[in-house]
Amino acid sequence: MPKLRGFNGEDRYNFLLALVGYLGHRDSVTLDEVAEHFELEPDYIVKALKSLNEATANVGGFEEWPFYVDIDLLDEGVVSLTTAEVIDDVPRLSTRQAAAISAGLNYLASIPEFANNVDVRELLSKISAGSSRGTSEVISIAPGSIEAGAETLRQAILTNRAISCEYINRKQEKTTREIEPLRIDLTGGVWYLRGYCPVNQGVRNFLIEHMRSIAILDREISEVASKVGQIEDATYVADITDTTVTVEVAPEAYRLVSEFQTLSEPKDFGSGIIRTEIKVGHLPNIGRLIAKYGGAARVIAPPEARDIVRNYALSVLGESVDFEGREVE
DSSP states (O other): OOOBOOOOHHHHHHHHHHHHHHHHTOSOEEHHHHHHHHTBOHHHHHHHHHHHTTOOEEETTEEEOSEEEOHHHHHTTEEOEEEOOOOSSOOOOOHHHHHHHHHHHHHHHHSGGGTTOHHHHHHHHHHHHHSTTSOOOOOOOOOOHHHHHHHHHHHHHHTTEEEEEEEEOTTOOEEEEEEEEEEEEEETTEEEEEEEETTTTEEEEEEGGGEEEEEEEEEEOOHHHHTOOSOOSSSBOOOTTOEEEEEEEOGGGHHHHHTBOBSSOOEEOSTTOEEEEEEESSGGGHHHHHHTTTTSEEEEEOHHHHHHHHHHHHHHTTOOOOOOOOOOO
C-alpha cells in the first residue's frame, strides 16, 4: 500500500500528538525511520516537524516553546526533538477521558485485525492500572450496519484488496460497482470511502451508508490505484457534466464549500460571508442541500438552481410549488 501524504482536521492533530510521543522516547532518529514508522511520505513528516517549532504554551503569563526540532539536522535527514520543561506535574487523565479512551481501544480490539494487537492490550492495561479504582470498565460496542461496512472496508484497505458492492448514487440509481479502496474519512458526521473507480478512471468518494452487500474481492488493487498520491479533500469530486452553482455562505455554512470542489477563489463580502462557485452533480438535490444550513447559505446563480431551492422551501412549508419539469443532469 502506498504511504499516505498527510491527514486532515482532527487526524492531523492526533498525528502530531503521536509524533511527539514517538520522538520523546528517542534521542535522535533518521527521517526515513520516522516516515517508515508512521507510513507517511517524508515531505509530510518534514512539514509536521517544522510546525512543532511554531507551537507555543502559555506558562505563568509567558509564551514558551515546548518543542524544538533542529532544522539543520533535519535538512541532513536526522530528527532530533528537544522538549522544554513547561509542565511541572505529570498530567493525569480525568475519569471521563480514561473512559473515552478505554471505549475506543475496546472497539479497536473488537476489529479482527487488531484483536491480538500487543500495543492495544498494553494500552488497555495501563489505563486500567492508572484508574482511581484500579480497574476501567469495559464498554462493549457492537457495530451497526454502517460500522460493519466500514469494518469490511478497513480489512480490504489493510490487505490491499478491491471490493464489490451495490451502490445508490445521488440520483438514487442502484448499480453494482467494483472499487479499489484507499482511505476512509469521517466528514461532518458522515463516513466516506475514498477509492479508485476503474470505470471513471479516477479517485471518487462514496457514501458508506449508500453501500450494500460489500464484499472483498480476491484481487489486489491495480497499479494505477496504488500510485495515487494526494487525494482531493473535497467529499464530492466534480464531473464534466456537473452544473456550476454560485453560492454565498456565512461561517455556519462553510462546510458546504469544503464538501465540493470550488472553481474560484472565495470572495469576501464582509462579516464572514464568502461567495464562490461549486460543481453540483445532481441539481435537484440542491434544495435539500442548502436547506440543511438554515439560512446561512443561499444560491446566487444559475436561475434554475435558485428555483429549485425556492420550490423546495415552499414544499417544506406546505405551500404550492411551480416546478416546470426541467431535466437537468
